[in-house]
Amino acid sequence: MTDHANTMWGGRFAAGPDAIMEAINASIGFDRRLAQQDIAGSRAHAAMLAATGIITDSDAEEIRKGLLTVLSEIEGGTFPFSAALEDIHMNVEARLKEIVGEAAGRLHTARSRNDQVAVDFRLWVRDQCDAADAALAAVQKALLGQAEAGADWVMPGFTHLQVAQPVTWGHHMLAYVEMLGRDRSRFADARKRMNLSPLGAAALAGTSFPIDREMTAAALGFDGPMANSLDAVSDRDFALEFLSAASICAMHLSRLAEELVIWSSAQFRFVKMSDKWSTGSSIMPQKRNPDAAELIRAKIGRIFGANVALMTVMKGLPLTYSKDMQEDKEQVFDAADNLMLALAAMAGMVADMTANRESLRAAAATGFSTATDLADWLVRELGLPFREAHHVTGSLVAMAEDAGCDLPDLTLAQMQSVHDGIRQDVFDVLGVENSVASRTSFGGTSPVRVREAIAQWQKHLG
Numbered sequence: 001m002t003d004h005a006n007t008m009w010g011g012r013f014a015a016g017p018d019a020i021m022e023a024i025n026a027s028i029g030f031d032r033r034l035a036q037q038d039i040a041g042s043r044a045h046a047a048m049l050a051a052t053g054i055i056t057d058s059d060a061e062e063i064r065k066g067l068l069t070v071l072s073e074i075e076g077g078t079f080p081f082s083a084a085l086e087d088i089h090m091n092v093e094a095r096l097k098e099i100v101g102e103a104a105g106r107l108h109t110a111r112s113r114n115d116q117v118a119v120d121f122r123l124w125v126r127d128q129c130d131a132a133d134a135a136l137a138a139v140q141k142a143l144l145g146q147a148e149a150g151a152d153w154v155m156p157g158f159t160h161l162q163v164a165q166p167v168t169w170g171h172h173m174l175a176y177v178e179m180l181g182r183d184r185s186r187f188a189d190a191r192k193r194m195n196l197s198p199l200g201a202a203a204l205a206g207t208s209f210p211i212d213r214e215m216t217a218a219a220l221g222f223d224g225p226m227a228n229s230l231d232a233v234s235d236r237d238f239a240l241e242f243l244s245a246a247s248i249c250a251m252h253l254s255r256l257a258e259e260l261v262i263w264s265s266a267q268f269r270f271v272k273m274s275d276k277w278s279t280g281s282s283i284m285p286q287k288r289n290p291d292a293a294e295l296i297r298a299k300i301g302r303i304f305g306a307n308v309a310l311m312t313v314m315k316g317l318p319l320t321y322s323k324d325m326q327e328d329k330e331q332v333f334d335a336a337d338n339l340m341l342a343l344a345a346m347a348g349m350v351a352d353m354t355a356n357r358e359s360l361r362a363a364a365a366t367g368f369s370t371a372t373d374l375a376d377w378l379v380r381e382l383g384l385p386f387r388e389a390h391h392v393t394g395s396l397v398a399m400a401e402d403a404g405c406d407l408p409d410l411t412l413a414q415m416q417s418v419h420d421g422i423r424q425d426v427f428d429v430l431g432v433e434n435s436v437a438s439r440t441s442f443g444g445t446s447p448v449r450v451r452e453a454i455a456q457w458q459k460h461l462g
Contacts, residue, residue, distance in 0.1 A: 026083045030330050034088050035074045037123040039067050041116060041199060044219035046107055048212050059103040066100035089113050110209035111202060114233040114321045118198035125242050128336045129191040135343035136184045140177050141461055142350040147173035148454050152447035154432045155360035156369055163367030166432040169355055171445040174453050179252045186245040194238035197222040201232035204320040234320040239332050243307040246339045250300040253342050257293040264290050269359040274352035292349050296342045306335035364432045368397050368407055373429040382421045392419045
């Protein structure tokens with residue numbers, strides 16, 4: 001029994017240490033995703049080597065043509081990836097040698113796989129910052145569409161998931177527009193910080209060849225070269241900062257997804273999710289399950305996990321490069337993939353959902369949502385200290401609870417039995433529409449403020 005179990009456990013590694021070492025050492029299974037960046041970096045490096053006289057122009061031209069052939073093979077799906085060659089860098093170089101011969105061997109002059117992978121990965125993450133920004137803008141536009149349609153639709157605002165004060169649907173949608181705007185700024189900040197080139201740091205100490213790091217940095221769209229060769233090959237801050245921004249962004253998406261799950265339930269009926277973003281039940285024909293929202297809500301675990309995993313990989317590494325750093329990519333790839341999927345799904349879901357104006361308004365009018373308006377009226381109109389106004393309002397809420405009604409349903413006589421100064425015009429502030437209309441402070445829920453904010457965001461998003 002034990003022998004059988006060991007054989008089964010050994011499984012794919014039955015060939016022994018060589019097979020195990022190849023499996024743990026090779027990264028081509030995932031770092032092939034860096035092919036485009038790897039070839040871009042090699043093209044820039046080769047052009048610089050020729051410009052500085054380190055290699056001949058004819059060799060550089062052969063290398064350039066060969067790299068373009070390799071790229072076309074990879075994009076066309078005909079490239080022969082090999083685990084024995086370990087990684088994308090060696091796979092490309094080996095194929096380049098087959099195509100152009102001896103000139104390929106000169107490409108790696110004044111370069112190491114350490115600075116090569118650092119520049120490839122930095123370019124890839126930089127691209128992901130740009131992709132995230134565009135995807136976030138799409139979600140913002142979908143939210144703005146909802147906000148514009150319901151700028152003056154009244155709904156309950158919540159604290160502790162309890163009805164607090166009336167707000168507008170447009171105001172609630174704009175809250176997420178603001179959050180995602182900060183997410184975009186975080187990705188932009190991360191991109192700016194990471195936009196320095198490690199290429200030319202070589203293995204860790206730089207090189208004795210007369211390279212031009214400014215030239216390669218400019219060719220790859222960087223603002224300049226990194227200033228310290230040790231830092232250049234061992235830094236993964238840029239990936240961690242991307243994962244941090246992705247985690248915060250995913251958290252925001254998860255909060256919105258949670259609200260959509262709640263709002264689409266039969267108990268709320270605030271929104272109806274499109275069939276495109278919902279599924280039915282295998283046995284309950286009445287069900288419309290918000291699966292897309294639930295999956296967005298779940299994906300934050302993967303993105304958080306990637307952040308923690310890479311932080312843990314890096315925390316104990318001395319300078320400079322250690323093989324541990326091969327574990328930097330899969331986590332980032334997975335997080336980026338899932339963030340982009342969540343953003344695309346959220347943009348589609350928000351654009352296609354339908355808000356139920358009647359249900360929103362009815363819910364806003366329950367739960368004594370205008371109690372704060374009553375307290376403010378007592379302060380403003382009768383000159384009561386707010387603490388006394390709070391006490392009077394609390395007594396009126398208790399009276400309404402006992403009567404099984406809401407505040408606007410109390411009679412003037414009932415209100416005056418608690419405080420004889422209350423007048424008929426108090427009822428003007430107890431309607432939910434009047435409540436939201438009165439919240440005209442900057443950033444408030446008044447439809448006037450909401451429409452101003454929508455206009456500002458539309459101008460900003462273009």
